[in-house]
Amino acid sequence: MKSGRFGAWLAMAIGALYFLAPLIATFEFSLRMRRGEYSFDAYRVVLGSSAFHDSFLYSTVLGAVTIVVGLLVVVPTAYWVHLRLPKLRGVVEFITLLPLVIPAIVLVFGYIKLYGSSSILPLTTTSLGADALLMFGYVGLGLPYIYRSVETALRAIDVRTLTEAAESQGAGIWTILFHVILPNIRSGILSGAFLTFAIVIGEFTFASLLDRPAFGPYLQLIGANRAYEPSALAIIAFALTWACMGLIQLFGSGIRLSADKR
Amino acid sequence: MMSKTNLQQSLKVWASVAAMALAVGAAPALAAPPDDLIAAAKKEGQLTVIALPRDWCGYGPMIDSFKAKYGLAVNELNPDAGSGDEVEAIKANKDNKGPQAPDVIDVGLSFGPSAKKDGLLAPYKVSTWDSIPATAKDADGYWVGDYYGVLSFAVNADIIKTIPTDWSDLLKPDYKAGVALAGDPRVSNQATMGVYAAGLASGETDAAKAAAKGLEFFADLNKKGNFVPVIGKAASIAQGTTPILVFWDYNALGARDTLKGNPKLEVVVPKSGVVAGVYVQAISAYAPHPSAAKLWLEYLYSDEGQLAWLKGYCHPIRFNNLVETKKVPADLLSALPPAEGYAKAKFPSLDEQAAAKDVIAKQWDAVVGATVAK
Amino acid sequence: MTTTAAAQSTRALRLPNLAAWLGVAPFFIFAVMFLLLPTASLLVGAFQDHDGAFTLANLGRLWQPSIRLSYLLSIEVSVASAFFGALIGLALAIAALRGGLPAWVRPTLMTFSGVASNFAGVPLAFAFMATLGRLGFVTVLLRSIGFDIYVAGFNLFTFTGLTLTYLYFQIPLMVLVVAPAIDGLRAEWSEAAEILGAGRLQYWRMIVMPILWPSVLGASLLLFANAFGAIATAYALTGSFLNIVPILLYAQIRGDVLHDPNLGYALALGMLLITGLSNLAYLYLRARSDRWLK
Numbered sequence: 001m002k003s004g005r006f007g008a009w010l011a012m013a014i015g016a017l018y019f020l021a022p023l024i025a026t027f028e029f030s031l032r033m034r035r036g037e038y039s040f041d042a043y044r045v046v047l048g049s050s051a052f053h054d055s056f057l058y059s060t061v062l063g064a065v066t067i068v069v070g071l072l073v074v075v076p077t078a079y080w081v082h083l084r085l086p087k088l089r090g091v092v093e094f095i096t097l098l099p100l101v102i103p104a105i106v107l108v109f110g111y112i113k114l115y116g117s118s119s120i121l122p123l124t125t126t127s128l129g130a131d132a133l134l135m136f137g138y139v140g141l142g143l144p145y146i147y148r149s150v151e152t153a154l155r156a157i158d159v160r161t162l163t164e165a166a167e168s169q170g171a172g173i174w175t176i177l178f179h180v181i182l183p184n185i186r187s188g189i190l191s192g193a194f195l196t197f198a199i200v201i202g203e204f205t206f207a208s209l210l211d212r213p214a215f216g217p218y219l220q221l222i223g224a225n226r227a228y229e230p231s232a233l234a235i236i237a238f239a240l241t242w243a244c245m246g247l248i249q250l251f252g253s254g255i256r257l258s259a260d261k262r
Numbered sequence: 263m264m265s266k267t268n269l270q271q272s273l274k275v276w277a278s279v280a281a282m283a284l285a286v287g288a289a290p291a292l293a294a295p296p297d298d299l300i301a302a303a304k305k306e307g308q309l310t311v312i313a314l315p316r317d318w319c320g321y322g323p324m325i326d327s328f329k330a331k332y333g334l335a336v337n338e339l340n341p342d343a344g345s346g347d348e349v350e351a352i353k354a355n356k357d358n359k360g361p362q363a364p365d366v367i368d369v370g371l372s373f374g375p376s377a378k379k380d381g382l383l384a385p386y387k388v389s390t391w392d393s394i395p396a397t398a399k400d401a402d403g404y405w406v407g408d409y410y411g412v413l414s415f416a417v418n419a420d421i422i423k424t425i426p427t428d429w430s431d432l433l434k435p436d437y438k439a440g441v442a443l444a445g446d447p448r449v450s451n452q453a454t455m456g457v458y459a460a461g462l463a464s465g466e467t468d469a470a471k472a473a474a475k476g477l478e479f480f481a482d483l484n485k486k487g488n489f490v491p492v493i494g495k496a497a498s499i500a501q502g503t504t505p506i507l508v509f510w511d512y513n514a515l516g517a518r519d520t521l522k523g524n525p526k527l528e529v530v531v532p533k534s535g536v537v538a539g540v541y542v543q544a545i546s547a548y549a550p551h552p553s554a555a556k557l558w559l560e561y562l563y564s565d566e567g568q569l570a571w572l573k574g575y576c577h578p579i580r581f582n583n584l585v586e587t588k589k590v591p592a593d594l595l596s597a598l599p600p601a602e603g604y605a606k607a608k609f610p611s612l613d614e615q616a617a618a619k620d621v622i623a624k625q626w627d628a629v630v631g632a633t634v635a636k
Numbered sequence: 637m638t639t640t641a642a643a644q645s646t647r648a649l650r651l652p653n654l655a656a657w658l659g660v661a662p663f664f665i666f667a668v669m670f671l672l673l674p675t676a677s678l679l680v681g682a683f684q685d686h687d688g689a690f691t692l693a694n695l696g697r698l699w700q701p702s703i704r705l706s707y708l709l710s711i712e713v714s715v716a717s718a719f720f721g722a723l724i725g726l727a728l729a730i731a732a733l734r735g736g737l738p739a740w741v742r743p744t745l746m747t748f749s750g751v752a753s754n755f756a757g758v759p760l761a762f763a764f765m766a767t768l769g770r771l772g773f774v775t776v777l778l779r780s781i782g783f784d785i786y787v788a789g790f791n792l793f794t795f796t797g798l799t800l801t802y803l804y805f806q807i808p809l810m811v812l813v814v815a816p817a818i819d820g821l822r823a824e825w826s827e828a829a830e831i832l833g834a835g836r837l838q839y840w841r842m843i844v845m846p847i848l849w850p851s852v853l854g855a856s857l858l859l860f861a862n863a864f865g866a867i868a869t870a871y872a873l874t875g876s877f878l879n880i881v882p883i884l885l886y887a888q889i890r891g892d893v894l895h896d897p898n899l900g901y902a903l904a905l906g907m908l909l910i911t912g913l914s915n916l917a918y919l920y921l922r923a924r925s926d927r928w929l930k
Contacts, residue, residue, distance in 0.1 A: 005735060005736045005737070007731070007735070008731035008732070008734075008735025008736060008737050009731075009735075009737065011727055011728055011731035011735070012728070012731055012732065012735075012737065012741065012745075015724075015728050015807075018803075018804075019748070019752060019804070021767050021773070021774055022760070022763035022764055022766070022767045022804065023763065024767075024773065025763060025766040025767035025772060025773035025774070026759070026762070026763045026766055028766075028773055029501055029766050032500075032524070033524065034524070035523060035524035035525075072662070073662050073663050073666050074663065076659040076660070076662070076663075077659065077660045077662070077663035079659065080655075080656040080657075080659040080660050081660065083656070084653060084656035085656055085657075085660065088660065089919075090915070090916075090919050092660075092663070093854075093915060093918075093919070094911075094912060094915050095663075095667045095671065095672075097857070097858070097861050097911055097915055098671055098672075098675070098908070098911075099671065100858075100861040100862055100864070100865045100911070101861055101864055101865040101904075101907045101908055101910075101911045102671075102675050102865075102904065102908065103865070103867075103882065103885055103886075103904055105350075105886075106674075106675060106678045106679065106901070106904055107671075107674055107675060109350070109354040109674075109678055110673070110674025110675055110676075110677050110678045111670075111674050112354050112355055112358050112362060113354065113357070113674070113677055113678070114673060114674055114677060116355065116357050116358030116360065117357065117358045117359045117360050118357035118358065118359075119357070122360075124358050124360035124361075124362055125358075125359070125360040130360070130361075130362075136666070136669075136670045137670065139666065139670070140666075140670050140671050143671075144858060144861070144862075145809075145812075145813070145858070148813050148854060148855065148858050149812065149813050149816060151854070152813060152814065152816045152817045152851045152854065152855070153816035153817075153819075153820075155817065155820070155850070155851060156816055156817055156819060156820020156851075157820065173655055173659075185816065187815055187816045187819050188816040190746065191746070191750075191812040191813060191815060191816065194746065194747065194749070194750025194751075194753070194812060195750060195753055195754070195809070195812060197750065198750050198751055198753055198754035198755075199754050201754070202754050202755075202756075202757070204757075208339070208340045209340065209351070209354075209362060210362055211337065211339055211360075211361045211362045217340070219759075220341075220342050220758075221315075221316075221341055221342070223495070223497070223758055223759070224315055224317075224341065224342050224495065225315060225316075225317040225318075225495070225496055225516070225517070225520060226496060226497065226520060227496045227497045227499070227500035227501075227517075227520065227521055228497075228500070230497055230758075230759070230762070231497070231762070231766075234755075234759040234762075234763070237759075238751055238755065241750075241751045242747055242748065242750075242751045245746075245747035245748075245750045245751060246743075246747055249743055249746070249747055350897070421771075439770050446871070446883070446887070448887045449886065449887040490793070491793050491874055491877035492761075492765065492793065492872075492873065492874070493871070493872065497762060498762070498765065501762070501765065501766055501769070501771070502769070502770070502771035503765045503769045503770065503771065623887075627702060627879050628702075
């Protein structure tokens with residue numbers, strides 16, 4: 001067992017080195033804004049801009065909504081495919097892989113064509129409509145990750161037995177899904193939520209072409225012409241997103257606690 | 263190494279421009295936009311622009327003063343868009359009048375005629391139309407040249423000790439892993455013109471042959487290890503991965519201002535192979551706010567607008583007219599690189615640009631690129 | 637008592653199929669409205685020429701040597717980063733979740749992986765330039781102790797460099813997606829194996845691997861598709877050098893120079909086809925391993 005732990009620590013150490021080195025390099029560069037000495041000037045510039053606050057807030061809220069809608073779409077589907085409709089698995093999985101290979105620009109142009117001002121469902125003309133369209137686009141982008149994580153988690157538990165046990169106690173479908181299955185696939189849900197949130201925060205093409213004030217376009221704007229601010233921004237975004245992940249993690253552990261209480 | 267025909271061609275351009283300027287020197291350059299246009303624009307309330315980075319040609323202050331002057335809101339779409347993106351945005355939003363649809367576009371010269379052919383543009387002749395050189399506008403008013411600049415070297419003077427003065431210098435061993443383009447030559451106008459300029463520096467004047475020579479130059483640059491295949495920006499110049507960047511002069515000068523001496527940036531117009539790039543303005547045929555679009559054009563081509571571009575280091579298309587009528591403040595003139603560099607500038611015609619782009623975009627991978635460099 | 641239980645179970649058996657179809661309906665409605673229809677409405681352009689007339693010429697042009705080569709290169713980069721990403725990601729996940737490490741390691745790794753999985757595009761490319769570029773942090777550090785990686789033949793702007801950069805988001809993706817499967821490994825199994833006399837290696841090889849295998853396979857497919865569709869990082873790092881399909885696509889649809897959107901859509905169709913084929917391969921392998929497990 002001891003050798004196992006040493007191996008584990010070694011793996012973590014090498015991993016940490018690989019992942020931290022680029023972050024350290026970026027951080028070091030961001031400190032160079034003032035000639036000849038290290039300073040936090042670049043950070044001051046970034047944190048002082050209202051565009052930064054507004055766009056980050058917008059993307060954070062949008063990310064939270066995307067996660068909820070995404071889970072509502074994916075979890076029942078993964079559950080039913082696993083339990084009752086295994087023949088659909090191939091089709092469903094292929095669909096979930098599509099967002100990875102369809103270029104974002106093709107999707108967005110498709111949205112503008114189908115939901116533009118002269119269509120049956122003119123979502124682009126109102127602020128809320130465009131926000132909704134963007135959110136659905138993001139659910140699409142997060143789909144592969146949410147589905148794969150939830151599906152992996154479902155495989156790891158005995159869905160059939162859990163369902164039958166709950167049914168024999170008289171539980172209806174909603175109870176089964178939310179109070180029996182969900183707490184047991186918590187890690188899958190969390191993984192999916194993390195991945196989706198990260199995507200939403202950094203996403204550029206959709207937000208830009210749909211003309212929404214998200215964080216991605218702001219990042220792109222700063223990166224285009226500035227030298228040191230983009231690096232500072234990358235570090236800040238990384239730190240803030242990590243903090244949000246921590247919050248999601250805390251929230252996620254809340255699900256288990258409430259299930260335990262029952 | 264300007265060949266005779268090239269010099270003659272440049273001189274012809276400048277001569278026609280000068281002739282125009284003299285002919286219309288008396289014309290009222292301060293033609294104000296008609297009041298009913300202003301009223302119509304105000305009724306529309308908004309203008310949607312695309313691909314106008316705030317640090318490019320001083321667009322930031324220009325948009326702000328336009329907003330202040332006419333009380334219109336300006337919706338700035340995707341500042342990082344390329345000319346192709348802008349045309350695609352018009353096409354994608356044909357039936358959409360929402361805020362995602364651009365009213366006006368600012369694209370590379372070759373995109374003007376092609377967008378006109380595709381029926382994507384609406385004609386409009388600004389009140390200062392006559393003072394714009396005939397070679398830089400569409401006769402029917404579908405598109406009009408707005409500004410130009412020449413390709414220069416933006417050099418990180420903290421890392422590069424001997425500043426290169428010409429294309430041939432770049433091949434020297436002093437510049438190992440030093441030279442980059444500001445785009446992908448298969449995609450970006452700026453990068454393609456860079457390759458073309460390198461070819462012109464060899465003395466070749468035929469566009470397709472110059473493009474081929476340019477490709478050879480970059481292949482050589484790459485073999486010597488001097489070429490960095492990264493798309494350069496202000497950040498990469500400062501960090502050191504692309505210490506010499508082939509950049510439009512206005513971008514280089516803008517970067518110099520942004521970096522504020524950290525690092526020190528030198529902007530060098532090469533001694534030979536000086537290529538000028540003209541950009542054109544056009545109004546979308548599907549513009550949700552056509553009057554606002556026309557008002558924007560009026561503003562851009564007024565003295566105020568043209569000088570604002572000059573402040574952003576871009577040579578406005580009415581530059582010679584303004585110089586003739588002594589409208590350019592001395593301090594603006596002195597902030598620009600020396601005029602001799604511009605005197606030799608080659609303004610490639612539409613056909614020449616098309617020929618050069620064709621060669622470069624199709625053969626870059628084969629001649630220069632690494633298909634699988636493990 | 638038995639009749640009510642029987643009645644309950646038949647009721648439970650009857651409703652679920654309708655409930656199942658209703659349950660998957662939101663997914664399919666969503667997919668049609670926001671994935672399939674928008675894509676189809678644009679990709680029909682793959683079969684059109686500049687003026688809108690039907691043509692198969694674009695598809696024919698996909699067979700050009702330069703485009704074939706770029707598909708090949710895309711596949712190579714995707715396979716390389718998926719393979720190593722899966723391997724290293726699996727190792728890290730097992731180390732963090734089963735390696736007997738302190739409790740804080742798991743949530744830290746998970747949340748960090750969440751952020752890192754999407755740290756891509758220009759910021760990632762720049763970060764690697766700032767780390768392993770000629771004037772990068774690590775390069776300079778190593779040079780100061782006498783080891784110059786560039787002299788040794790390393791170059792960030794190559795296939796190897798690009799794969800190394802891709803791993804930054806591939807490994808965390810693997811960690812996150814495979815974690816639930818590792819969680820599913822019951823402690824009882826390792827104990828039972830020990831009791832029956834199996835060594836640690838045998839436990840891993842004969843019990844854990846077969847159980848994890850389908851999930852590892854599914855995750856690897858995800859990593860492959862993830863890399864296959866990735867453009868921002870490649871473009872930012874090796875923009876004009878490595879000719880992968882998304883860059884080509886981008887050049888046709890968005891570029892200033894080439895600008896043939898119909899060819900761009902044909903390229904996209906090609907990518908969808910390849911993804912579909914890899915998905916079929918995965919399904920086949922999964923079916924085989926499921927049969928084995930039974």
